Amino acid sequence: MSTNYYARFGICEKCGRYDEIHLGKLSTGWKFLFRWNSNQYADIYSFAKFINRRDVKIYDENEEKIEPERLLNLIGKSQSLKSHHSELDGYYLKDIKGYEFMVEDFN
Ligand SMILES: [Zn+2]
Numbered sequence: 001m002s003t004n005y006y007a008r009f010g011i012c013e014k015c016g017r018y019d020e021i022h023l024g025k026l027s028t029g030w031k032f033l034f035r036w037n038s039n040q041y042a043d044i045y046s047f048a049k050f051i052n053r054r055d056v057k058i059y060d061e062n063e064e065k066i067e068p069e070r071l072l073n074l075i076g077k078s079q080s081l082k083s084h085h086s087e088l089d090g091y092y093l094k095d096i097k098g099y100e101f102m103v104e105d106f107n
Contacts, residue, residue, distance in 0.1 A: 002027035004061040004107050005071060007040075007051060023051070023058070023071075025107065030082045032075040036094055036101040043096045048072055061107075075099075 004025045011018040024034040034047065041047040051058055051068040058066045084093055084100045094101040 005066065006059050006061070007056050008059060009053070009056045011055065011057070022105070022107065023047075024102075026074055026078060030078065031084060031100055032078045033084055033106070034099060034101040035106070036103045044075075044099045047099075 002025050005023040006020050007023050008018045008020045021037050021040065022035040023037075024032055026032050036042075041050045048068070050056060051071060056068075058068060058071055060066055079098065084102075085095070088102065092103055094103060
């Protein structure tokens with residue numbers, strides 16, 4: 001079982017349009033796999049700062065809104081689980097102090 005998480009930002013109050021990026025995926029038994037989005041974040045600290053921005057809203061793939069603290073908690077708990085190094089080539093996987101970021105699109 002896995003769940004993808006997305007951030008919406010730049011939400012227009014007039015027409016409702018917004019920008020969206022894929023934050024990553026949480027799969028049972030695995031570390032959270034971040035999508036590398038270096039314009040918005042490049043490690044766990046800037047990730048936490050980004051998702052806590054007042055203009056950023058987080059949704060899962062079922063359109064359920066999730067609070068940033070909850071997502072950070074889930075990510076933290078997953079850090080002791082299985083690494084993606086065993087399935088992903090080093091070229092696609094950036095390991096930033098144990099947090100694993102995928103440089104290509106995935107879901
Ligand atoms: Zn608009």
